[in-house]
Amino acid sequence: ETGVTQTPRHLVMGMTNKKSLKCEQHLGHNAMYWYKQSAKKPLELMFVYNFKEQTENNSVPSRFSPECPNSSHLFLHLHTLQPEDSALYLCASSQEGVTYNEQFFGPGTRLTVL
Amino acid sequence: AQRVTQPEKLLSVFKGAPVELKCNYSYSGSPELFWYVQYSRQRLQLLLRHISRESIKGFTADLNKGETSFHLKKPFAQEEDSALYYCAPAYSGAGSYQLTFGKGTKLSVIP
Numbered sequence: 001e002t003g004v005t006q007t008p009r010h011l012v013m014g015m016t017n018k019k020s021l022k023c024e025q026h027l028g029h030n031a032m033y034w035y036k037q038s039a040k041k042p043l044e045l046m047f048v049y050n051f052k053e054q055t056e057n058n059s060v061p062s063r064f065s066p067e068c069p070n071s072s073h074l075f076l077h078l079h080t081l082q083p084e085d086s087a088l089y090l091c092a093s094s095q096e097g098v099t100y101n102e103q104f105f106g107p108g109t110r111l112t113v114l
Numbered sequence: 115a116q117r118v119t120q121p122e123k124l125l126s127v128f129k130g131a132p133v134e135l136k137c138n139y140s141y142s143g144s145p146e147l148f149w150y151v152q153y154s155r156q157r158l159q160l161l162l163r164h165i166s167r168e169s170i171k172g173f174t175a176d177l178n179k180g181e182t183s184f185h186l187k188k189p190f191a192q193e194e195d196s197a198l199y200y201c202a203p204a205y206s207g208a209g210s211y212q213l214t215f216g217k218g219t220k221l222s223v224i225p
Contacts, residue, residue, distance in 0.1 A: 004157075042118070043158075043200065043215035090158065100146045100204045103213065105158040 002026055004106035006091050012112045013081065021076040021109045023091030031096040032074040033103065034066060038087035049074060050096050081113045116140050116205050120216035127191050128224050135186040135219045137201030145203035147184045148213070149175055152198040161186075161199070171195070191223045 004025045013019050025032060034046040046060045049068040063085075065077040074091055088110050092103040117140040127133045139145065147164040162170045164177050164184065175186045184201060201216040 042217045045212055045214075048212065100206075102160045102163070107157050 004091055004093055004104050006089075006106040006109050008109060009107065010110045010112075012114065013078070014114050015081060015083070017081075018077070018079040020078065021089055021091075021111075023074040023076075023106055025072055025074075025091075025093035025104070027093055027095075027104060029093040029095045029104070030071050031094050032068060032071070033092040033094075034074065034076050035090040035092065036087050037090055037108070043090070047076075078111075081111075083113050086111055086113045116145075116203065116214045118201055118203060118214050118216035120199075120201055120219050122219045123217065124220045124222065126222045126224060129193055130190050133188050133191045133195070133221065133223075135199050135201075135221065137184045137186065137216060139182050139184065139201070139203045139214075145205050147175070147177060148202045148204060149173070149184075149186050150200045150202055150215070152200070154197070158200070191221075193223050193225055196221055196223045 004023065007022045011019060031050045033048050036044045036046055045058050046064065047054060047057055047066045051071065054066065063080050067075040067077060076089060088108045090108045091106040094103040095101050119138045121136055125135060149161040150158050151161040152158045162168055162173060162175060164175060173186055173188045175184050177184050186199060198218050198220050200218045202213045204213050
């Protein structure tokens with residue numbers, strides 16, 4: 001696999017379930033991101049990890065819990081979600097430096113919360 | 115909060131016609147400006163960035179600081195240009211750059 005991969009591609013879960021989304025990047029980048037894309041809102045940045053350290057948390061509810069065990073892997077742990085959390089969750093990576101560098105996106109995980 | 119406005123949700127043009135996708139952003143310092151594109155069944159990818167002044171697939175984008183606009187243009191639209199286009203300024207914050215995406219404009223090129 002090359003680029004940014006995400007698993008699973010589709011996930012259906014109940015409000016009481018606990019599940020995790022996985023992202024892996026094969027580009028040697030040092031920064032990773034979680035975004036939420038829903039039908040009614042623009043693409044929203046959720047979390048940023050830079051050198052495995054979380055540098056941004058854009059007021060995301062605690063029912064979303066990110067984990068970055070190393071610079072190649074990023075997880076999003078989900079628990080007690082609400083139906084309005086149904087969306088496409090995108091992972092991205094980039095090489096952080098002095099200036100902004102292109103973010104490379106994964107294909108996304110389509111999440112449905114029943 | 116930084117804001118990006120893409121006023122057209124959907125834009126339809128005929129093949130060979132000029133196309134302009136509008137983008138206005140809120141001013142805060144000196145953002146770097148980008149256009150990302152998502153073709154059907156493909157992932158989101160970078161189309162062009164202002165700083166490089168490149169023309170990608172015939173598209174260009176002019177930064178107008180006075181109007182805080184970064185409209186995307188192409189003189190002759192092609193069918194393969196049909197896609198979802200996002201304007202995305204990047205703002206510096208907490209030691210890293212963050213992208214702020216507009217709502218996107220879906221471009222449909224009619225044969």
